[in-house]
Amino acid sequence: MRHLPKHLRPRWRYLVVGLESWAGATFARGPFQREVWYAAQNLLGDPGSADADLTVVRFRFADGAGAAVVRVRRGEVDRARAALACVDEVDGRRVGVRVRAVSGTIRAGEESYLGGAGGFGDESTVVLGPDDERGTGRRRADGAVDAATSTGRVGATDAETSVPGRSDPANDAASDDN
Numbered sequence: 388m389r390h391l392p393k394h395l396r397p398r399w400r401y402l403v404v405g406l407e408s409w410a411g412a413t414f415a416r417g418p419f420q421r422e423v424w425y426a427a428q429n430l431l432g433d434p435g436s437a438d439a440d441l442t443v444v445r446f447r448f449a450d451g452a453g454a455a456v457v458r459v460r461r462g463e464v465d466r467a468r469a470a471l472a473c474v475d476e477v478d479g480r481r482v483g484v485r486v487r488a489v490s491g492t493i494r495a496g497e498e499s500y501l502g503g504a505g506g507f508g509d510e511s512t513v514v515l516g517p518d519d520e521r522g523t524g525r526r527r528a529d530g531a532v533d534a535a536t537s538t539g540r541v542g543a544t545d546a547e548t549s550v551p552g553r554s555d556p557a558n559d560a561a562s563d564d565n
Contacts, residue, residue: 398461400489401444403496404471406453407483414478416446419455422477427470439463441470444493454501456493464489 406419420443427436438460445456459467474484490496 397440399458400461400464400491401493401496402457402459402464402467402471402489403487403500404455404457405485405487406448406455407485408448408451408480410451412451412480412482413449414480415448416443416455418478419443419446419448419474422474423457423471426473427467430470430473431466435466436470439467439470441467445497454487456496456501
């Protein structure tokens with residue numbers, strides 16, 4: 388069987404969703420997915436829920452807080468938001484569902500709206516060491532850093548070594564020259 392050409396494939400949008408419940412409450416992805424389907428079916432009917440095609444693609448929830456990324460067909464975002472607003476209970480536990488953002492890709496949604504907010508971990512960041520804001524390493528002319536580790540040296544980019552809330556000493560020196 389051949390793949391569909393790109394212009395015939397379905398287009399998706401990704402709803403980045405924040406989840407809140409009582410402290411200590413936990414539930415898994417499966418029960419949340421089931422409640423999303425039931426809410427869509429009850430609000431939109433069978434044809435409408437099939438058009439929206441809501442699917443939970445990323446999920447994390449523990450100790451009363453969490454996040455999810457829900458895939459929806461492009462053009463059905465408003466109806467999907469309404470269906471998610473109808474979810475008020477999962478596995479017998481009250482839950483608040485809030486759509487934080489709509490994104491065109493999973494990665495963009497996670498990076499922009501879930502970084503450090505009970506969302507998903509990002510393994511692309513590098514911690515170099517507690518010595519200074521850049522850690523123990525050398526800055527190369529192209530902006531990358533060679534970081535010293537216990538097993539040798541590791542290359543990292545400037546974005547991977549930046550510390551939120553602190554300015555870049557290389558940029559500060561360049562701005563002083565002007």
